[in-house]
Amino acid sequence: MIGPESTAQRQFAFTTRAHVAVDDATGEPIGLDDLDTRVGWLLDLIAAAGTELTARLWQPVTFDVLAAGLDGAGRRLPAQGHVAAARLGWNPHYPDGIYVPSRVSRVVTAQVMASVRTLAFRDAAIAALSERFDPVTGTLAPPTEPGDSVPLGFARGVQRQLVAFSRRSDGAKSTRLRITDVQEPPRMAAMAGLSAADRQLAQLTAADHELVLTVKLPTSAAPAGRAQWRRVRLTAAIPAHLHGRAITDWHLPALVLDRKGLLWRCAATELIPAGDLTASTVAVGVDWSPSTLGAAAITADGPAGLSSDYRGWTYDDRGLGIKLARLQTEGQMLHRKAARLTRLAATAPPEVRAQLETKIAVLDAHRKAVGIKRGKINRELAFHFARQVTDSAAASGAEMIAVEDLTTLETRGHGRVNNNRAAQSARRQAVTALAHTAAAVGITVVSVPARGSSAQCPGCDEPLARPGGYHTAWCSGCRVGGNRDHVAGVNLAKRALLGKCKATRRRGRLPAIQVAEHAPVRKSRDKTSPTPRRPRHRRVRRSLPTATPRVGVTPKQHVPAPQASVWDTVEPAPPQGDAGSRDTRTSPTHATPVADSMRST
Incomplete structure (x- = not known):
């Protein structure tokens, strides 16, 4: 309830x-450097044992067992990785003479099972896609069954693996491949x-x-x-x-x-x-933009139907997007340079090879540092964006935030550099941060279909025109439009409100709406905020100010300022008592008669 x-x-x-x-038995303090050394020994044991166990399990029968989900006795495998590995007899091995507690072996098997279970999905996808792969043309045939379809980005990655395998095997035709055929076993991370x-x-x-x-x-x-x-x-x-x-x-x-x-x-x-998704009446749609991280717009569901003011909000990344683009370009340059030196080192003499390997190590260290810096900036960007969207949604009274489904969202048509830059943006990290931040105030984040959100009118569902270029959108029938990202936010919020009763929930994922329904969204004319102040034309005072003499002080001669007019083309004369000044004009004529004579003409 x-x-x-x-x-x-x-x-x-x-x-x-x-x-x-400190040592728990004696209470003696331990230096942090000594602590790092002892933790490093533990991580080395775990990483070595995990890598050995993964290599031993890297065979098709392992993924067949995981796909069936049953042990040798026909019982269902438990969710706990170390318990499932114990039932299947998958135990790590250690070098002779080394003692490792059984609880450390639990940590090893749990991490290995988590990695292998994740790769089981990829094994099934590779097996299905390899049957539709043509090694001669390097293309995939269209799927024949509805269950064979996978996200396009995932399919392209598998296709590249199949093309590389075909080149290694001289184009030999294979009807069914497994993950163990096209890639090497992964290495276990140094983590406990x-x-x-x-x-x-x-x-x-x-x-x-x-x-x-x-x-x-x-x-x-x-x-x-x-x-x-x-x-x-x-x-x-x-x-x-x-x-x-x-x-x-x-x-x-x-x-x-x-x-x-x-x-x-x-x-x-x-x-x-706890938020009630089915009772939501106001939703905020978040559209991922190639120019910035995202934009948002609000849609409300009332007695008269769906309505929106079509005035969105665009996130300001404070220049972090430009910095990320620069770091990405630098990292790619370092990668290309290290790859070139690696090719040269393969055929170089021994003394030259040693020098090249030293340079490669330096480049790899710099590239790793660039990656760490990009990760920190992406985290800061994601949580700052999440806080801005959550505050905006809470201020508008929204109970739901709709984001585009990232599994079907691909950036295309903007050039190789921009496509790559948008693909490597922190969208998924921003979604995680947004779900975390919004849940703290009782707002639910749902994913909705992304197709057509920026191309269709929220009112009539017809294609939008682009009168001002890529970033504008206009519907001549509904007489609505504006920034295309704001219009997309209205569409996303509309899909969330219409499909809120049909959302599916999966463990570890956001509530998802699979089908994009349509209903007209009218432009709201309700006044929800005070009228903003507008700059007005200020009239120029044309009358001469009167000088008020001060009591007890010898008044000085008052010289009025020139009139503020577009006709003032002659500079005023200096004070009459300043006869010895260098600024004395030859003609003491004031500017006003000249301006009046120009007006009379």
């Missing part, structure tokens, strides 16, 4: 860093997801705006026994923006190492207002 005071639970992620580390472990490996407590994590860490790079795994108590500060929020549970973090040292990737569960 959803009411005005009802709440719901949602999970969110944040990051923090430990500032204190402690959520798969129990209290024997790690436990987390929160008190006084601090998180205390107790975890077992090795004391050497190759621990030989149980005694070389000791508990360490880490203390980290809870970020300030989480203070005062209704958080009900703190989850075990994932440990990673970056340039600054140990980083916690934490998750928590909090209570938020």
Whole structure:
């Protein structure tokens, strides 16, 4: 039951860093550099074991088992990755003489199962698309079954893999390929997801705006026994923006190492207002724009039908988009240069090859730094955009925000550079940030179909004209128009309001509306805000000001200012008492008679 005071639970992620580390048994402090070293040993063990297990499972029978979803006894595989791996007998192996606790093996198998389960979908898509692939022409035949269709961007990526495989195999015809045929097994990331472990490996407590994590860490790079795994108590500060929020549970973090040292990737569960999607009457449509990150417009559903003022709001990225474009160009240049040096190093003499490899390492380091900087800017851009849209929606009384379905959204027709720039924008990150920010105030974010949102009129559903170029839109029949992104926002909000009762919900995804319905959206003439002040023409005072003499002071001769008129082409004469000035004119005639004579002519 959803009411005005009802709440719901949602999970969110944040990051923090430990500032204190002590040995849990003795209480002796541990330096943060020593802590990073011991965590690095743990991550090396997990990454090596995960990579070995993934390579061992990289065969078609693995994906067949995952597709069936049953173990050897015919039972359904559980959702927990480490439990499913234990039932199937998929256990990691370690070098001889190294002791690793069983809870660390749980972490390894959970991460491997998450990666392999994600690739199971790609394996099924490659198997289906390879049957429609022609190695001679390098094209895909149209799908014959409705279930065979996949997003176009995903299909193009698989097509490139099939073309590369065809070149390696000299164009040999193969009716059915698997993911194990066209790509190598992935490498396991150096990360320790402690959520798969129990209290024997790690436990987390929160008190006084601090998180205390107790975890077992090795004391050497190759621990030989149980005694070389000791508990360490880490203390980290809870970020300030989480203070005062209704958080009900703190989850075990994932440990990673970056340039600054140990980083916690934490998750928590909090209570938020529960929004009723079916009762929404005002929606905000967000259209992704190639020139900026997005634009928004409002549509309302009332007794007279759908209405909108067709006056949208365009997001100002504060110049971050230009900076991202520059960094993207720089990263691509570094990649091309490193690739060229790699080709030269393949056939160079040994002494030249060593020099080229040093240059390649420097270029790779610079490219990685550029990528890190782009990631930070994208995160800042996404959350700033989400906050702006959420504040605008809350101020207008909206209960729903409609965004375009990113799986069917492709940027085309703007040139190679602009298409690539728009494809690499932080749209998906902005959607995640928007869903997180809007849920805190009880606003639901839904995805709607994107096709035709910028090309069709919200009133009559007919194609729009472009009288002023690409960024304008106008419907001569409905007499509405404006910025094409604002018109698209009206269309998206309309589709959300019409399909709100047919939205489908999937775990881990936004509520989705699959079909775009149409209803006319009239232009609202309701006055919702005060009339803005407009600049008026200010009349020029043509009468001469009268001088008021001051009492007790010898008054000076008053010289009036020249009249503000377009006819004032002659400069005024200097004061009469200034006979010795260099500015003395030959003719003491005032400007006013000249102007009057010009008017009379």
